[in-house]
Every structure is written in structure tokens, then in C-alpha cells.
Amino acid sequence: xxxxxxxxxxxxxxxxxxxxxxxxxxxxxxxxxxxxxxxxxxxxxxxxxxxxxxxxxxxxxxxxxxxxxxxxxxxxxxxxxxxxxxxxxxxxxxxxxxxxxxxxxxxxxxxxxxxxxxxxxxxxxxxxxxxxxxxxxxxxxxxxxxxxxxxxxxxxxxxxxxxxxxxxxxxxxxxxxxxxxxxxxxxxxxxxxxxxxxxxxxxxxxxxxxxxxxxxxxxxxxxxxxxxxxxxxxxxxxxxxxxxxxxxxxxxxxxxxxxxxxxxxxxxxxxxxxxxxxxxxxxxxxxxxxxxxxxxxxxxxxxxxxxxxxxxxxxxxxxxxxxxxxxxxxxxxxxxxxxxxxxxxxxxxxxxxxxxxxxxxxxxxxxxxxxxxxxxxxxxxxxxxxxxxxxxxxxxxxxxxxxxxxxxxxxxxxxxxxx
Numbered sequence: 152x153x154x155x156x157x158x159x160x161x162x163x164x165x166x167x168x169x170x171x172x173x174x175x176x177x178x179x180x181x182x183x184x185x186x187x188x189x190x191x192x193x194x195x196x197x198x199x200x201x202x203x204x205x206x207x208x209x210x211x212x213x214x215x216x217x218x219x220x221x222x223x224x225x226x227x228x229x230x231x232x233x234x235x236x237x238x239x240x241x242x243x244x245x246x247x248x249x250x251x252x253x254x255x256x257x258x259x260x261x262x263x264x265x266x267x268x269x270x271x272x273x274x275x276x277x278x279x280x281x282x283x284x285x286x287x288x289x290x291x292x293x294x295x296x297x298x299x300x301x302x303x304x305x306x307x308x309x310x311x312x313x314x315x316x317x318x319x320x321x322x323x324x325x326x327x328x329x330x331x332x333x334x335x336x337x338x339x340x341x342x343x344x345x346x347x348x349x350x351x352x353x354x355x356x357x358x359x360x361x362x363x364x365x366x367x368x369x370x371x372x373x374x375x376x377x378x379x380x381x382x383x384x385x386x387x388x389x390x391x392x393x394x395x396x397x398x399x400x401x402x403x404x405x406x407x408x409x410x411x412x413x414x415x416x417x418x419x420x421x422x423x424x425x426x427x428x429x430x431x432x433x434x435x436x437x438x439x440x441x442x443x444x445x446x447x448x449x450x451x452x453x454x455x456x457x458x459x460x461x462x463x464x465x466x467x468x469x470x471x472x473x474x475x476x477x478x479x480x481x482x483x484x485x486x487x488x489x490x491x492x493x494x495x496x497x498x499x500x501x502x503x504x505x506x507x508x509x510x511x512x513x514x515x516x517x518x519x520x521x522x523x524x525x526x527x528x529x530x531x532x533x534x535x536x537x538x539x540x541x542x543x544x545x546x547x548x549x550x551x552x553x554x555x556x557x558x559x560x561x562x563x564x565x566x567x568x569x570x
Contacts, residue, residue, distance in 0.1 A: 157183065159215070159532040160515035161329075162229040162337065163204060163320055164476070164508075165193045165364040165385075166401075170211035171504065171512040172223065172532070180516065182503030184218050186211040195364065196231040196381060198319045201326070208327035220541030225330040225532045227515040230320055232338045232367055232379035234313040236274055240265040244303040251299050253286070258294055258305070258525060265307040275317040278339050279522070280308030281348070281375045292374070294524070308375055310336060332530060333519050338369035338379050340514030341474060343521065345497045348374045355469040357460055357492075360511075361477030363387040363401070366452070368459060382459065384452055386477035393444040397436060398429060408480045413438055414446045415485050449486055457491040464492050472497055476508035 156175040170186040188207040192200030244261040285304035360367040390404040419442035471494040
């Protein structure tokens with residue numbers, strides 16, 4: 152029986168749990184299931200109501216099990232880039248004396264030595280970033296397996312995050328009855344999905360992750376994640392005036408901006424775009440009214456991005472890559488030319504997950520696969536036996552007593568029926 156490479160990723164976002172199940176099959180990655188559950192237990196990247204978050208994770212895992220037919224046992228977890236610190240550790244590995252050739256075990260030994268480094272008590276290792284291998288005076292990012300040398304030098308980038316945040320998020324997963332396969336910074340995961348590391352070998356990229364409560368800025372260069380900063384302003388701030396003036400919920404305001412609005416006041420029309428009832432009274436709002444309620448807030452957010460990134464942009468050739476749930480508000484493209492550097496919006500193109508809010512969850516899969524080449528960890532998110540049982544159960548349900556599938560039976564009925 153072939154091993155099923157099925158994995159589940161979880162992002163504990165500021166207002167919902169995002170739970171994605173996918174499978175690597177040959178050279179393809181297929182989405183099997185996406186679940187979301189609303190939560191209110193997160194404020195400013197901190198968990199303020201643990202049980203609320205746990206219940207959201209349980210709801211997603213339960214719905215995924217009911218849809219797929221087998222339980223999810225382990226997950227890949229995204230962590231917010233809170234107080235991220237980057238350190239470089241250089242280790243020396245001596246290959247086996249007889250062969251003098253580098254084996255996978257030598258690289259694993261060097262990596263295990265590097266990750267023992269503990270810079271500060273309040274930090275916890277989250278990601279092993281860029282690894283450079285130096286053999287015979289030559290530097291490469293590719294593992295020098297079977298290369299002959301007397302000494303292997305490994306330059307390892309280590310990314311640490313706030314220990315309290317790491318443990319609080321991990322605790323919610325474990326209390327929800329799930330194991331953690333791996334953890335990864337959300338910024339690092341996005342970079343894996345959007346191929347940012349490959350784009351920054353000789354350039355600078357500022358990643359903007361636009362969420363509801365805040366915006367995360369991450370600087371990448373020379374194939375590395377250099378630094379992260381979280382700003383307390385997200386697309387939720389754009390909605391405050393609109394929701395207060397017209398008594399909308401945040402979800403209604405978000406959908407209104409996402410689907411129907413223009414943010415350039417000179418182009419906004421007086422046509423009615425939304426009608427609702429309040430206290431038995433019918434109310435309506437025009438595109439121009441929505442535009443006036445939010446456009447200044449969006450421009451203020453853009454100015455904040457410009458001010459925060461100005462010291463970097465003044466000295467270097469930099470471009471912005473923007474993603475996150477806020478990019479599902481498509482009309483923001485009309486105002487993004489106000490940024491002080493070239494910009495691009497990133498939306499995943501994976502079939503079944505073409506949603507900017509899922510960029511982090513998708514990146515978790517690729518981060519895990521990247522580490523697999525070194526770790527050779529064969530665990531996945533579910534039991535192989537459970538998956539095979541579920542597949543056989545589905546096959547038996549769609550096959551009738553004569554061995555004909557339900558579709559075949561319907562087709563024969565259509566072709567052979569008398570007119």
C-alpha cells in the first residue's frame with residue numbers, strides 16, 4: 152500500500168480558524184478540503200480566550216473528518232511573526248574518515264548541532280531558514296551529497312519568535328486533540344508559497360500581509376527573511392466608519408467592499424448598491440457613500456506603509472508584495488499606486504484555494520516539504536489505514552450490486568429508455 156502524503160495546515164487568524172487539507176500526489180499538490188470557523192479569542196496576535204480558539208479548531212477538524220471520512224491527527228501550525236529574531240550559526244562537520252564523502256547523516260548532524268543554539272530565554276526556535284554549504288572553498292545552497300571533502304561548513308539561519316506566543320498557540324492545538332507536525336512563521340510560510348526567497352537573491356522585497364486587525368511587514372533579501380514588524384492597523388480599521396454609520400456588522404461591511412465598491416471618489420457613482428431593512432424600515436446605500444466612508448482610511452493606511460518602509464526604500468531598490476485577506480477587497484488596487492515603491496498583489500493559483508487569505512496555510516505545506524529532504528520524517532496528518540478504509544467505503548457506496556457505478560447505471564438508463 153502506497154503511503155498517502157496527506158497533510159493539514161492550520162492558521163489561527165485574528166477572527167477565524169483556517170484549516171486546509173491537501174495531498175502531494177506525484178509532482179502535484181491537490182486541495183482536499185478547506186474549513187473555516189469564526190473565533191473571537193484573538194486580539195493583537197495574543198490569545199485572550201483560549202477555549203474559544205480551541206472550540207474553533209475542534210469545529211474545523213470535525214467538519215473535515217465528516218467530509219473526508221477519516222480523522223486528522225496531526226497538523227502544520229502557522230505562528231504570528233511576533234518579536235522575530237534572526238541568528239546565524241556556523242557549524243563544522245567532518246565526514247567519515249574512510250570515504251571522505253558527505254552523507255545525509257553528516258548534514259543532519261550539522262543541523263542538529265546548529266538548532267541547539269539558544270540566544271535568549273524569551274525566544275523559541277521556529278524556523279531553520281537559509282542553509283549555505285561550504286565545501287572545498289565553494290559555497291552552495293544545494294546539499295553536497297556524495298561530494299568528497301575533509302570538512303563541511305554549514306551556515307544556518309535560525310529564526311526565533313516570542314516564546315509565550317509560540318506556546319500559547321501550540322497549546323490550543325494540543326488541547327483540541329491534535330498533534331503538531333511542525334510549526335512555521337506565517338511570514339516564512341507566505342514566502343514559500345509566493346516563491347519570495349527565489350526572487351530576492353539579489354533584490355529586496357517587503358511582504359505586506361494585510362489582515363483584519365493588523366498588518367505584518369516582512370523584509371526579505373539574499374534569499375533570507377531579515378526582519379518582521381507588526382503594525383496595529385488592518386483592513387478592519389477601514390470598516391469602522393462604515394459600520395458605525397450604517398449599523399453593519401464587520402462581515403457585512405467586508406463583503407460590501409469586496410464585491411461592490413469603487414474607491415476613487417471621482418469614479419464612484421450615485422447608484423444604489425445595497426438595500427437592507429432595519430426596524431421595519433427599508434434603507435439603502437450608494438457606491439459614492441461607501442467610497443466616502445472608507446477611501447480616506449485606506450489612504451491613511453497606505454501613508455503608514457510608506458512612512459514605515461521609507462528608510463529601507465530610500466537606500467535600496469525595493470518592491471512590495473501584498474497578500475492576506477485584505478487583498479480579497481479587489482478595489483484597493485485603485486489606490487495602491489500611492490505606495491512609494493512598485494507593488495504587486497499575490498493571490499494563490501492552487502485550484503480550490505485561490506484566496507489570498509489562504510496564502511499562509513498553503514505555504515505551510517511547502518515549508519514542510521522543503522525540510523523533508525533533510526529530516527526524512529515520514530509522518531503525515533492522518534492514518535494510512537483510515538484513508539484506505541474511507542476510500543473503500545466510498546467505492547462500495549457508488550457501486551451497485553451488479554458492479555456498475557451509479558453514473559454507468561444512469562447512463563444506460565438514458566440510452567436504453569424507450570421513447
